[in-house]
Amino acid sequence: MLKIYNTLTRQKEDFHPINTDKVGMYVCGMTVYDYCHMGHARVLVMFDVITRHLRRRFPQVEYVRNITDIDDKIIARAVENQEDIFSLTNRFIDAMHEDERALGVLPPDVEPRATDAMDQMFYMIKSLVDKGIAYQGKNGDVYYSVRKFDNYGKLSGKNLDELEAGARVDIESDKKDPLDFVLWKMAKPTEPSWSSPWGEGRPGWHIECSAMSTHHLGNHFDIHGGGMDLAFPHHENEIAQSEGANDCSFVNTWMHVGFVNINDEKMSKSLNNFFTIRGVLESYDGETLRYFIMSSHYRSPLNFSDENLNNAKSSLTRLYTATRGLGSSEAAMDEVSQRFDFEKRFNAALDDDFNTPIALSILFELAKLVNSERDKDIDQASALAQLLIKLGDYIGILQTNADDFLKQGVGLSDEEIDEKIKLRDKARAEKDFALSDQIRDELTESGIVLEDSANGTSWRRK
RNA sequence: GGCCGGAUAGCAAAGCGGUUAUGCAGGGGCCUGCAAAGCCUUAUAGACCAGUUCGACUCUGGUUCCGGCCUCCA
Numbered sequence: 001m002l003k004i005y006n007t008l009t010r011q012k013e014d015f016h017p018i019n020t021d022k023v024g025m026y027v028c029g030m031t032v033y034d035y036c037h038m039g040h041a042r043v044l045v046m047f048d049v050i051t052r053h054l055r056r057r058f059p060q061v062e063y064v065r066n067i068t069d070i071d072d073k074i075i076a077r078a079v080e081n082q083e084d085i086f087s088l089t090n091r092f093i094d095a096m097h098e099d100e101r102a103l104g105v106l107p108p109d110v111e112p113r114a115t116d117a118m119d120q121m122f123y124m125i126k127s128l129v130d131k132g133i134a135y136q137g138k139n140g141d142v143y144y145s146v147r148k149f150d151n152y153g154k155l156s157g158k159n160l161d162e163l164e165a166g167a168r169v170d171i172e173s174d175k176k177d178p179l180d181f182v183l184w185k186m187a188k189p190t191e192p193s194w195s196s197p198w199g200e201g202r203p204g205w206h207i208e209c210s211a212m213s214t215h216h217l218g219n220h221f222d223i224h225g226g227g228m229d230l231a232f233p234h235h236e237n238e239i240a241q242s243e244g245a246n247d248c249s250f251v252n253t254w255m256h257v258g259f260v261n262i263n264d265e266k267m268s269k270s271l272n273n274f275f276t277i278r279g280v281l282e283s284y285d286g287e288t289l290r291y292f293i294m295s296s297h298y299r300s301p302l303n304f305s306d307e308n309l310n311n312a313k314s315s316l317t318r319l320y321t322a323t324r325g326l327g328s329s330e331a332a333m334d335e336v337s338q339r340f341d342f343e344k345r346f347n348a349a350l351d352d353d354f355n356t357p358i359a360l361s362i363l364f365e366l367a368k369l370v371n372s373e374r375d376k377d378i379d380q381a382s383a384l385a386q387l388l389i390k391l392g393d394y395i396g397i398l399q400t401n402a403d404d405f406l407k408q409g410v411g412l413s414d415e416e417i418d419e420k421i422k423l424r425d426k427a428r429a430e431k432d433f434a435l436s437d438q439i440r441d442e443l444t445e446s447g448i449v450l451e452d453s454a455n456g457t458s459w460r461r462k
Numbered sequence: 463g464g465c466c467g468g469a470u471a472g473c474a475a476a477g478c479g480g481u482u483a484u485g486c487a488g489g490g491g492c493c494u495g496c497a498a499a500g501c502c503u504u505a506u507a508g509a510c511c512a513g514u515u516c517g518a519c520u521c522u523g524g525u526u527c528c529g530g531c532c533u534c535c536a
Contacts, residue, residue, distance in 0.1 A: 010466090028536075039536045073534075156531075162464050163532065205534085227536025231466095234535090257536070258467095264528070268535055295485085296475060301468080301529070307486095311474060315485050321499065349476095357476050361484035371500055433495060440497075451499050458499090 002057055002351045004223075005299060007231060007254040008155055012353055015253065017222050022060040024217035025051065026251075028209055028226035028234065029111070031068040032092035033077040036099050037274040038289075038304055039260045039267050043227050045293045046257050046354070048105040049395050050225075053350045056394065064216045065108040066209060067093060069115050070202055075191055085192050086115075099277040102286035104396040112212045114203065118194050120211035121203050125183045125196075127245040134183055137174025140199050142184035147177055149240040155254060156232035181237055183207050206237035210245070213238075219246040225255040228299075229268075261303045275304065285408060287397055288313045294356040294395060315360075316397070317406065317460075319388065322367035324402040324458075326374075326385035333386040340384075342366045346391050356395065363391060409461035411446050421450070421457050 002015040017023045027047045030040055047065070054061045068074075069089040078085040100107070125142060128134035133148045146152045146160060153159050163179055182204035187193035193200040213224065219242070226235065235254065242250040259266045262273045280289060292312035296302045337343045342362055349358035366388050373381035392398025407414065420439055427436040440450050447462045 030536080031534090037536085041536090043536045071534090157465055158532070159465090228467095229531075229535055232531060233533090259530075259536080261529080266530070266535095270533095270535065299467090300475085303474085305474095308474060311486055314487095315474095318485075318499095324499095352477090355476075357484075361476075364484055368501085372502095374500080428495080431495075437496070444498095449498060452494075452497080453499080460499095 002053075003353055004253050004255065005353045006252075007256050008251075010157075013253070015222075017058060018220060018252065020058070022062060023054055023058045023223070024221035025054070025061065025063050025223040025225065026209070026213040026217055026221065027063070027065045027108070027224070028230055029065040029067050030092075030096055031071055031073060032089045032096060033071075033074045034092060034269075035276040035278055036096050037260075037267065037269075037276050038280065039227065039274065040096075041099070041103060041277045041289060042260050042293050042298075042302060043225075043257050044100055044105045045103055045290050045396075046298045047225055048103075049294065049298075049350075049356060050255070050354055051106070051108075052394060052396060053354065056347075057351075062110070062217060063108040064110045064112065064213065066212050067111060067113045068205070068208065069093070069113045070192070071205055095278070099281075102281055103277070103290050104286060104399070106396075110216055112216065114208040114212070115194075117208060117212050117215065118196075118203070120215045121184075121207050122196055124211050124214075124241065124245045125198075125207060128183065128241065131244070133244045135176065136198055139174045140186040140201070141174060141182055142198050143175055143180040144183055144237070144240060144244075145176060146179045146181070146240065149244050151243070152240055153236065155236050155239055158232060158236070181206060181233065183241070206234055207241060209234070210238045210241040210250075214242055214246065214250075219250070220248050221251060223253045223255060224251040225257070228256045228258055229266075231256050256299070258299050258301050261301050262305075264301075264303060267304060280309075284309050284313065285405075287400065287405070288316055291316045291360075291397060294360060294397075297357055298354060315364075319363055319367050319392070319398060320400075320402040320405045321460075322370045323385040323388055323398065324406065326370070326378075326382045327389075328379070328382040328386040330386075332379065332383040333390060336380065336383040337387050337390075340369075340387075342387060343391060346394070350394070359391075359395060363388060366391070403458075406460035409447065411461070412443075412448065417443065417448055417459055421459065424450075425457060 003012045004015045005012045027043070030036060051061060051063045070085065074085055074089060078088045081088060125134060128144065129136070129142065134142055134144050136142045160179060184196055184198050184201050185204055186199055186201045191202070193202060213221065224235065239250050261267060265271065265273065267274045288309065292309055293302065295312055342365070346359050346362045349355045349362060366384060370381050370384045370388060373384060389398050420443060424436045424439040427439065443450060449460050449462050451458050
């Protein structure tokens with residue numbers, strides 16, 4: 001039984017889809033005015049892991065992850081660059097897809113863009129205005145009246161009066177209540193705009209997700225996710241909009257991914273302490289990044305540091321080393337999978353609120369068994385190695401050829417290395433260990449590790 | 463100020479009211495020409511103070527410290 005921690009109830013719950021044939025999941029994606037950073041990477045990877053697991057647990061999953069391609073920051077950045085907003089957003093959407101591929105993240109089923117969903121937003125805003133839940137201010141902006149929604153605050157555990165007490169005074173706005181938020185915002189003459197029943201303008205940030213999620217998944221769907229910082233106000237407002245407009249429960253399970261920290265502080269654009277995915281990819285491969293992200297539970301903080309990334313790299317190296325040179329038929333693998341309980345325990349770990357650290361620890365137990373069987377029963381070792389690769393696939397790792405993973409890197413070419421190994425083999429055959437050790441030391445200097453075995457010498461990059 | 467969450471061995475990170483987490487790093491051994499990898503083995507935990515219990519890292523209360531949200535943010 002799959003259990004998921006639900007932000008709404010603050011506890012782990014058994015997960016029962018509304019429709020057992022098809023699970024609907026919506027995740028708030030990127031606002032595309034810059035390169036994705038490690039915080040985005042965590043959301044991308046974790047919901048990829050979650051989707052992969054859901055797909056193995058249910059007949060069909062529809063995973064929708066939106067793209068916010070219109071907002072104030074995008075407009076500001078486009079002005080700064082003197083470019084059209086679409087040329088800006090298209091560029092960063094391409095970059096995001098590149099980053100995603102490097103992390104082994106499979107594309108969502110649908111990736112709707114806010115600018116393609118104007119009609120859906122109009123429809124929802126109109127419905128809110130008709131019901132008297134939303135109103136147009138003197139400045140033309142359309143606002144959501146939070147006092148009209150009884151359950152406001154149910155997700156984030158806030159209540160309106162306390163929020164009110166701490167609220168900053170909003171001087172220029174026409175809001176009836178400082179906590180009301182914008183559904184439709186009038187455009188200044190130079191700004192990009194869309195024609196709406198309320199005038200030329202652009203949507204508020206929250207309405208797009210309400211409109212797109214319900215459009216693709218229905219008014220009431222299973223899972224809605226995003227970064228922890230979206231719980232309030234973004235998701236709270238989405239609930240207010242969707243439930244206000246549709247008069248039905250919006251989402252059953254709310255999932256929030258924890259922050260990536262730098263020196264125990266949240267990585268964020270405003271603190272300017274962020275690392276972009278592509279920046280990190282210059283020093284570490286995508287799979288190592290992915291492993292690093294999965295090495296802690298998705299709701300815990302994840303501290304970004306070279307030490308932790310190097311740790312991830314070593315761990316992955318151990319797993320790949322175990323599978324190196326081994327492989328078996330599917331039948332043999334199925335047989336060992338039946339005989340040992342690794343797969344069962346692995347799935348149980350993921351069923352327990354996607355506990356990737358436990359799942360990974362099971363891979364290490366399996367790797368240890370592969371290593372110890374290697375000299376005893378090579379067929380069994382091969383079948384177990386195949387199982388290790390299969391379980392890796394469940395969470396999107398270990399799908400590269402082990403040799404390729406272990407040899408990846410820069411410096412000497414493979415041919416140069418093979419040449420030196422040949423020279424060393426000759427020296428060893430002649431028992432000229434001084435020369436052979438000298439060659440090995442030189443290679444070590446270049447970051448190449450040699451491993452002698454009965455089957456000859458293999459190498460990897462450190 | 464209001465509301466959340468956290469504090470686990472050298473580092474990272476989980477589960478669990480009583481029995482090995484796991485990875486890296488460390489000690490000892492096996493293997494190796496020597497290494498590396500691997501295997502075996504071993505040490506090092508649970509912020510602090512009370513309480514509940516036959517027994518608490520795990521439950522309850524308090525203290526301290528840290529982080530987050532309350533404004534755009536994944």
